[in-house]
Amino acid sequence: MTSKVPQSSAGLQKQAVSGVKNIIAVGSGKGGVGKSTVTVNLAVALAKTGANVGLMDADVYGPNVPMMLGVTGRPQAVNNRIQPLSNHGVHVMSMGFLTTDDTPLIWRGPMLHSVITQFVRQVDWGDLDYLLVDLPPGTGDVQLTLTQTVPLMGAVVVSTPQDVALQDARKAILMFRQVRVEILGIVENMSYFVCPKCNARAEIFSHGGGEETARRYEVPFLGEVPLDISVRVGGDVGKPVVLSEPDSPVARAFGTIAGNVARRISTANLTNLNTMIIQ
Ligand SMILES: Nc1ncnc2c1ncn2[C@@H]1O[C@H](COP(=O)(O)OP(=O)(O)OP(=O)(O)O)[C@@H](O)[C@H]1O
Numbered sequence: 001m002t003s004k005v006p007q008s009s010a011g012l013q014k015q016a017v018s019g020v021k022n023i024i025a026v027g028s029g030k031g032g033v034g035k036s037t038v039t040v041n042l043a044v045a046l047a048k049t050g051a052n053v054g055l056m057d058a059d060v061y062g063p064n065v066p067m068m069l070g071v072t073g074r075p076q077a078v079n080n081r082i083q084p085l086s087n088h089g090v091h092v093m094s095m096g097f098l099t100t101d102d103t104p105l106i107w108r109g110p111m112l113h114s115v116i117t118q119f120v121r122q123v124d125w126g127d128l129d130y131l132l133v134d135l136p137p138g139t140g141d142v143q144l145t146l147t148q149t150v151p152l153m154g155a156v157v158v159s160t161p162q163d164v165a166l167q168d169a170r171k172a173i174l175m176f177r178q179v180r181v182e183i184l185g186i187v188e189n190m191s192y193f194v195c196p197k198c199n200a201r202a203e204i205f206s207h208g209g210g211e212e213t214a215r216r217y218e219v220p221f222l223g224e225v226p227l228d229i230s231v232r233v234g235g236d237v238g239k240p241v242v243l244s245e246p247d248s249p250v251a252r253a254f255g256t257i258a259g260n261v262a263r264r265i266s267t268a269n270l271t272n273l274n275t276m277i278i279q
């Protein structure tokens with residue numbers, strides 16, 4: 001098979017990140033489908049189960065994680081290691097902590113490579129069960145750097161159900177496959193909307209395309225998240241909905257997805273262990 005990826009990750013030495021058990025990328029082909037929202041809510045949902053969780057905001061150009069997790073400040077260096085900031089039980093590193101205003105960054109590939117490598121290697125992540133990585137949209141430099149230099153446990157692909165988003169999600173699935181990163185599953189975000197006034201259900205972006213794509217590409221379907229005002233508000237005020245309205249249907253949806261991700265990871269780790277023992 002000819003690969004459009006400049007260099008396959010296969011055969012490259014990917015050094016483990018000391019103390020970090022599972023690094024999980026959250027991506028999608030398309031922008032604005034809710035990657036950051038899903039990443040932040042998954043991180044908090046996993047932290048609520050007692051796991052040690054980190055979140056690396058790899059969206060260098062548009063870092064939204066600090067606002068969505070309500071964390072501000074400037075990370076300090078101790079013994080040449082950058083100390084991540086924390087909130088809601090999640091350790092966070094983001095370009096948003098290092099830029100002082102809203103001026104857009106204009107960086108080229110090698111600079112992106114350098115900052116992503118530093119975020120992985122120079123940050124004092126400590127002992128983590130999960131390090132979630134919020135990817136920028138697309139299948140570009142950041143995705144390649146990460147998949148080629150970091151031993152990813154797997155990737156979660158987020159999509160909304162409409163065809164144009166699914167078209168890009170399929171590209172993300174194929175990109176992860178080309179660089180041999182396991183797809184932990186697909187999340188269908190903005191899956192449907194229930195009117196808070198009349199309880200009528202509307203499938204604004206269509207419905208079911210995430211599950212259908214999962215079937216077609218033989219990857220797990222992790223669950224669907226409704227379009228809900230509380231999700232957007234949670235992101236804007238820095239208190240994810242899994243904390244602000246933990247018993248709401250949408251928070252429960254995130255909880256189910258977090259459980260599915262954790263289960264997939266345990267199964268994959270067990271399979272890897274068995275393979276090592278057999279070898
Ligand atoms: N299920 C949802 N219900 C309501 N609003 C949502 C939902 N998911 C995401 N949003 C809102 O949609 C907007 C885009 O979400 P988000 O920033 O997470 O997308 P993204 O895929 O990370 O975007 P980008 O590609 O720019 O990184 C945000 O304002 C977010 O609050």
Ligand SMILES: [Mg+2]
Pocket residue numbers: 035036037059064134135136
């Ligand atoms: Mg984002």
